[in-house]
Amino acid sequence: MDASTLSPKPLLRALKGDAVWPPPLWLMRQAGRHLPEYRALRAQAGDFLALCTNPGLAAEVTLQPVRRYGMDGAILFSDILIVPWALGQGLRYAEGEGPVLDPLRDAAAIGRLDPARLLGGAAPIFETVRQVRAGLAAEAPKTTLIGFAGGVFTVACYMVEGHGSKDYAAARGMAYADPALFGRLIRILVDATAEYLIAQADAGAEALMLFDSWAGMLSPSQFRRWVIEPTAAILRLIRKRHPAIPVIGFPRLAGPMLTEYAARAGVRTVAMDTGMDPRWAAQAIGREITLQGNLDPLALLAGGMALEVEARSILAAMRGRPFVFNLGHGILPPTPPEHVAALVRLVRAG
Numbered sequence: 001m002d003a004s005t006l007s008p009k010p011l012l013r014a015l016k017g018d019a020v021w022p023p024p025l026w027l028m029r030q031a032g033r034h035l036p037e038y039r040a041l042r043a044q045a046g047d048f049l050a051l052c053t054n055p056g057l058a059a060e061v062t063l064q065p066v067r068r069y070g071m072d073g074a075i076l077f078s079d080i081l082i083v084p085w086a087l088g089q090g091l092r093y094a095e096g097e098g099p100v101l102d103p104l105r106d107a108a109a110i111g112r113l114d115p116a117r118l119l120g121g122a123a124p125i126f127e128t129v130r131q132v133r134a135g136l137a138a139e140a141p142k143t144t145l146i147g148f149a150g151g152v153f154t155v156a157c158y159m160v161e162g163h164g165s166k167d168y169a170a171a172r173g174m175a176y177a178d179p180a181l182f183g184r185l186i187r188i189l190v191d192a193t194a195e196y197l198i199a200q201a202d203a204g205a206e207a208l209m210l211f212d213s214w215a216g217m218l219s220p221s222q223f224r225r226w227v228i229e230p231t232a233a234i235l236r237l238i239r240k241r242h243p244a245i246p247v248i249g250f251p252r253l254a255g256p257m258l259t260e261y262a263a264r265a266g267v268r269t270v271a272m273d274t275g276m277d278p279r280w281a282a283q284a285i286g287r288e289i290t291l292q293g294n295l296d297p298l299a300l301l302a303g304g305m306a307l308e309v310e311a312r313s314i315l316a317a318m319r320g321r322p323f324v325f326n327l328g329h330g331i332l333p334p335t336p337p338e339h340v341a342a343l344v345r346l347v348r349a350g
Helices: 010-015 036-045 048-052 055-069 082-086 107-111 115-121 123-139 152-161 169-177 179-203 220-241 257-264 278-284 297-302 304-318 337-348
Strands: 073-075 091-094 098-101 144-150 207-212 247-251 269-271 290-295 323-327
Touching (some): 010 144, 010 207, 036 055, 055 123, 055 337, 082 115, 082 152, 082 179, 098 152, 115 123, 115 179, 123 179, 144 179, 152 169, 152 207, 152 220, 179 207, 179 220, 207 220, 257 269, 290 297, 290 304, 297 304, 297 337, 304 323, 304 337
Parallel strands (some): 144 207, 247 269, 269 290, 290 323
């Protein structure tokens, strides 16, 4: 890469294909429940959806881990279900249960989704992006702002099921039994997700991420149809407006399908989940793709020698290629902040 084109932001450089070392670092769910300063704001907001849609509070939550740890990335504090909520699907967060939505089980229910509502409904999120970008400019000018959305298969799982599930049998069953109906929902989500991410980029997001948390439940043929193809469609739409913005794809539990995803989905960076062997991924996926991951959140929770051994193993596997250090899934709420600080020191030492 021409040195004259390099950004002063290490994460942005890595996401664009530069083998930065020590690697840039941020953590999935770094803004949230493991921080005492977050818990204080969460109590002030009243409920989770209110917190996500309060730009001042959501921006503050996004900035908290950057202030505490000096992270190279600030991941927007929001939720993957903002898109269905903005489309008009009923959504609430039940204490101890997680999200509860009005389930979409037929054509009439899907037909009630209103794409014209999306940008107006999600307007508070875009204002959060603007406020975070301004805050980073003032407080952490080398930190990259990451916007995000849920992968359309994962979001469709919640929309059809109506809640979290171990197997999302209703959604996966619809995909097999009525692929035309499921495909209609997926097409709505492709367009809405692209529009939502483009608006985040317009507001100041410097990189974007797609979280497809339940992608690994699918057979290879279904994975191609409902994960790879919709992701590629979203990327084509984004690149019409923001041709150079880096996009991270996270098809969790994809296993060996990760290579096909990396080749066909159109993302520039692929995030590895906890179960992925980084040594295999480093050999199987070309250096034109940046890899991200994949420390086990439980190793971070444990701390000490377990954390150090696991982190050093990942660093050894990734040295010499474009790489972003991260977790293989979201940070766990009981994680002591001092363990995160110790990880940051270890990664910064290379």
